[in-house]
Amino acid sequence: PEPEPEPEPEPEVPNSSSRRPLLHHTDGRGLAVDYAFSWEPSQRGGRHVRVLLFMINTTASTLGPVVVAIGDSEVQVKKVTPNRPAMAIADVEFAFALDALPATITVSGVAGGAKHTARASLRPVAGALLRPQNVGEDVFAGARDAMLEGGAESAKKVLLDPDLANAISVRDILRTCANVREVRVDEHAGVVEAAGEALDGSGKYFLLVTVSSSGDAKVSAVGDDDGFAAALCAQVQAAMQAANDDD
Structure with a gap:
C-alpha cells in the first residue's frame, strides 16, 4: 500500500494571539476547531475583533461545508479535507x-x-479587547501615575526560566497575549512597557513587566476599569507561565 501523505503545515498567522481549542474532534464528528485572536483591525470596526478559525479534519473523508456562527458573525468553509487544515476569519462583536x-x-x-x-x-x-497605543516614556509614566492615584494596580509575579529571563523574551510573550504592538523595551533595566485602549473607547490600560537576571518577573497592570486591568494582568502572567512550561 502507498504511504499516507504527510499532513500539510498549517498556515502561519503573524500578529495574533496563541491558539485555543473551540471544538474537540470527538464533539465535531471528526472535525476539530481552534481559534486565535488577530491583532489586525476588524473590517467591521467598532467593538469587532477578528477571530481566526483553524479547522482540522481527523477523518479519512472530506467534510463540508462547515458553518461556524459566533455571536453576530457567521462564516462558511466549503470543504475541509484530511491532512489539509483550513482557516476562516470571523469578525465578531464583543461588548x-x-x-x-x-x-x-x-x-x-x-x-x-x-x-x-x-x-x-x-x-x-x-488582551484581545484592546486597540494598541503608542506612548513615549514620559507620556507612559505620567498617565500610569495619574491612574494609580485614582485606581488600584494589579500585580502578579512569576519565576521565569533562565533563557526567558530577559526583556526581549518578555516582549515577545506579551505580543502573543495582548494587542499591544508598540512595546517599549529597556534591556539594561529589564523593563517592558505597553499600552492599549478599550475597543469601545471607554478607557486606557497600561502594562509594565520588570524582570531580573535571576528570573523574578513582576507583571503590573492599571487602567480605567480595575477588574479588566486585573484580568489583563492575570492573562499576561498565565502566558509567561505557559512559556515556561513549553520551554
Whole structure:
C-alpha cells in the first residue's frame, strides 16, 4: 500500500494571539476547531475583533461545508479535507466584557452523509479587547501615575526560566497575549512597557513587566476599569507561565 501523505503545515498567522481549542474532534464528528485572536483591525470596526478559525479534519473523508456562527458573525468553509487544515476569519462583536459568546458549528458530510451541529463557547481574553497605543516614556509614566492615584494596580509575579529571563523574551510573550504592538523595551533595566485602549473607547490600560537576571518577573497592570486591568494582568502572567512550561 502507498504511504499516507504527510499532513500539510498549517498556515502561519503573524500578529495574533496563541491558539485555543473551540471544538474537540470527538464533539465535531471528526472535525476539530481552534481559534486565535488577530491583532489586525476588524473590517467591521467598532467593538469587532477578528477571530481566526483553524479547522482540522481527523477523518479519512472530506467534510463540508462547515458553518461556524459566533455571536453576530457567521462564516462558511466549503470543504475541509484530511491532512489539509483550513482557516476562516470571523469578525465578531464583543461588548467590552469578558463574557463567553455562544458558538454553533454545523458540519456536513459526516459519517453516512449526515449533518452534525455542535455547540461551544468562545471566551475573549482581555488582551484581545484592546486597540494598541503608542506612548513615549514620559507620556507612559505620567498617565500610569495619574491612574494609580485614582485606581488600584494589579500585580502578579512569576519565576521565569533562565533563557526567558530577559526583556526581549518578555516582549515577545506579551505580543502573543495582548494587542499591544508598540512595546517599549529597556534591556539594561529589564523593563517592558505597553499600552492599549478599550475597543469601545471607554478607557486606557497600561502594562509594565520588570524582570531580573535571576528570573523574578513582576507583571503590573492599571487602567480605567480595575477588574479588566486585573484580568489583563492575570492573562499576561498565565502566558509567561505557559512559556515556561513549553520551554
